[in-house]
Amino acid sequence: MFKEIGDERTFNGILNQITDNIQSGRLKAGDALPAERTMAETMGVSRPAVREALRALELLGIIKPVPGGGNYIADDLDSWLIGPLSILFKLNNxxxxxxxxxxxxxxxxxxxxxxxxxxxxDAAELLRILTQIDSTEDEIRRGELDKELHTKIAKIADNPMIYSVLAAADQLTDNIISGTREYIMRKNKSAAEIDEQHHRLVEAIINNDDKLAELCMSEHMDTIEKCIDEMQQNKSQGYTGEK
Structure with a gap:
């Protein structure tokens, strides 16, 4: 599984061998890695060098250390992108x-x-969320359900890459959703436009109409983008929207 590192940098060599073994399937989710001493001897490197590489993989969510029990490949490799991307999104806040x-x-x-x-x-779950949105007047709760609806659609899509990116942007997504709904409520005294878009979107998804679903989501995203532009413009002019 591991071999002596050649001319490449020690750190890169250790990372490459571990990730290559995961990619090839020789190491699978939940598998235990050899002891640090064994890996160091096999690759011809020091234990601190192995420990440094394992720490980097831990920060990426690929390795899960168990105190006194060694290091394991993470059970959910599909979500390993969330940690690194979360940092990048925060820096781009x-x-x-x-x-x-x-x-x-x-x-x-x-x-x-x-x-x-x-x-x-899936259809029943989407309709349940819509019913809850319609039945509550608490705008904070409606914002939470708004996020839950988009998360559920992401899970139905069953693409770990898309889900990871959206999950990594979770805090920013929260700000965008809650801020947009709040802005529309102040401007129009109602969030009926967004709610109606959600209904049309869910109906298209339930009916397995992918073209209409794309159109409905595009309309929904355009509405949010326009609101964000207005919010940023009003902010730059010192206008809060309050009356």
Missing amino acids: SCFRQNQQLRAALEREMAILAARKCTPL
Whole structure:
């Protein structure tokens, strides 16, 4: 499984051998790695060098250390992107429009995939969330349910890459959703436009109409993007929207 490292840098060599073994299937989710001493001897490197590489993989969510029990490949490798991407999104926190453009592109593809894969059980879950949105007047709760609806659509789409990126942007997504709903409520005294878009989107997904689902999601994302632009413009002019 491991061999002596050649001319490449020690750190890179250790990382490459571990990730190559995961990619090839020789190491699978939940598998235990050899002891640090064994890995060091096999690759011809020091134990601190192995420990440093394992620590980097731990930070990426690929390795899970167990105190006194060694190191294991993470059980859920599909979610390993969330940690690194979360840091990048936080560093880019001020670029709301760019973040929304990325989200819009992913959400459109997500809607297409969800429409193709939606089962009767999935449909029931989507309708349950919509019913809860319609039945509550608490705008904070409605914002939470709004997020839950988009998360459910992402899970129905069953694409770990898309889900990981959206999950990594979770805090920014929260800010965008809650901020947009709040802005629309102040402006129009109602969030009926967004709620109606959700209903049309869910109907398209339930009916397995991927083209209509993409169109509905595009309309929904356009509405949010316009609101974000207005919010940023009003903020730059010192306008809060309060009366």
